[in-house]
Amino acid sequence: PTRADITYFGAGPAALPTDVLEIAAQALLDYNGTGLGIAEHSHRSELATNIINEAKADLASFLDIPANDYEVVFMQAGGTGEFAASVYNLIGAWVARQHAAILAELGAGADEAAVVAALRDRVEKKLKVDYIVTGGWSLKAYQEAIRLLGPEYVNLAADARTLNDGKFGKIPDPSTWKLSEDAALVYYCDNETVDGVEFPEFPAVLAPRADGSGPIVVADMSSNILSRRVPVSNYSLLFFGAQKNLGCTGVTVAVVKKSLLPPTTSQPSPALLRKLGLPVPPIMLVYETIAKNNSLYNTLSIFDVFVAGQVLKKLLKTFPDKVDGQQAVAEKKANLLYAALEKYPDVYRIVPDKSVRSRMNICFRVTKNGNIDESEKAFLKEATAQGLTGLKGHRSVGGIRASNYNSIPLEGAEKLAKFIETFATA
Numbered sequence: 001p002t003r004a005d006i007t008y009f010g011a012g013p014a015a016l017p018t019d020v021l022e023i024a025a026q027a028l029l030d031y032n033g034t035g036l037g038i039a040e041h042s043h044r045s046e047l048a049t050n051i052i053n054e055a056k057a058d059l060a061s062f063l064d065i066p067a068n069d070y071e072v073v074f075m076q077a078g079g080t081g082e083f084a085a086s087v088y089n090l091i092g093a094w095v096a097r098q099h100a101a102i103l104a105e106l107g108a109g110a111d112e113a114a115v116v117a118a119l120r121d122r123v124e125k126k127l128k129v130d131y132i133v134t135g136g137w138s139l140k141a142y143q144e145a146i147r148l149l150g151p152e153y154v155n156l157a158a159d160a161r162t163l164n165d166g167k168f169g170k171i172p173d174p175s176t177w178k179l180s181e182d183a184a185l186v187y188y189c190d191n192e193t194v195d196g197v198e199f200p201e202f203p204a205v206l207a208p209r210a211d212g213s214g215p216i217v218v219a220d221m222s223s224n225i226l227s228r229r230v231p232v233s234n235y236s237l238l239f240f241g242a243q244k245n246l247g248c249t250g251v252t253v254a255v256v257k258k259s260l261l262p263p264t265t266s267q268p269s270p271a272l273l274r275k276l277g278l279p280v281p282p283i284m285l286v287y288e289t290i291a292k293n294n295s296l297y298n299t300l301s302i303f304d305v306f307v308a309g310q311v312l313k314k315l316l317k318t319f320p321d322k323v324d325g326q327q328a329v330a331e332k333k334a335n336l337l338y339a340a341l342e343k344y345p346d347v348y349r350i351v352p353d354k355s356v357r358s359r360m361n362i363c364f365r366v367t368k369n370g371n372i373d374e375s376e377k378a379f380l381k382e383a384t385a386q387g388l389t390g391l392k393g394h395r396s397v398g399g400i401r402a403s404n405y406n407s408i409p410l411e412g413a414e415k416l417a418k419f420i421e422t423f424a425t426a
């Protein structure tokens, strides 16, 4: 088959728009008549800096990120690296706040050993990171926090599996979340790619209070960024890999609240962290280092930033009302697919609860003539024959998953919806 024959519903890496790939292919061979490809130019060159700055500005414009309050950084950590980065940076910020408070309490001439002892005591008694576990990816982030810090510092504030016989598919009522007082972070995954569970909206219990204080909220938006409006100001950190809704694999974006960076907040020194028994982060996961260097502390793949930048330019051109325009299309496509599935309840079972169905990853089971395995095999085989590919569910849960990212055109979703109907009735 050729590109034109296929609609690819893979969960990530996802399909990219063909016109963007054509520009990228040319740029790989010769960027802007320089005789050198974009992947060959120095990341320290002016053209690389321009590509970074334009992509940052276009992302901020499309999502309405308040540029005065937030820093956008490009990294190579992947979503998985951000599981660790969020822990390191936000416990660092927590320690910095406690350190300042203790210095204020003990006075300017305080003995350093006494300050460290007071800080260690506070770490042991009060340091907590909170996790809302609603699917496979927030579970992985929670497990990473335990691996880095030890279980004593990690609070499982909510576990969706307790609602559904040990399986994911619901979101516990936020009023039941057991949030710690003054947690260094509260973490959740806005869209669970494997389980097809998406937060319908920002959880109000995590909203900032009138005086501006409130929980330090971290969200993984790897699989739904750029598909709906985000109340950015409610977050201290949000992050996402590019490979689903933004660009190709290899670059990760972190949107960090500037008050967590110098001059307001500086990460504790490695020596202090060691005295406190806390882990010292690898330098390439320290946001203040990356931000200070405009994402160029070390070699960044400028090609990947370029592709993301081209996708953003295309989005800005397509949607004059920016992310609201893309949101309307994403909802239309998702509604189409869920409606097709709901028409045949004897054949299709949508996995997550209706209240938390993902617009991005549509997870369902297929049973025709009583045999689920055979039915799903047949569904995948016939879909593939019609150019509808990448529909196999994640290996950990099985079933079918249609990933409805931004690059899936409306016609692609229509084609799949039609196939869902004809398969059920054939």
Ligand code: PLP
Binding pocket: 011, 012, 077, 078, 079, 080, 081, 137, 189, 191, 192, 193, 194, 220, 221, 222, 223, 241
């Ligand atoms: N978070 C979510 C929601 C994901 O879907 C994924 C990957 O699919 C990850 C994190 C992990 O990302 P990466 O593979 O870039 O580490």
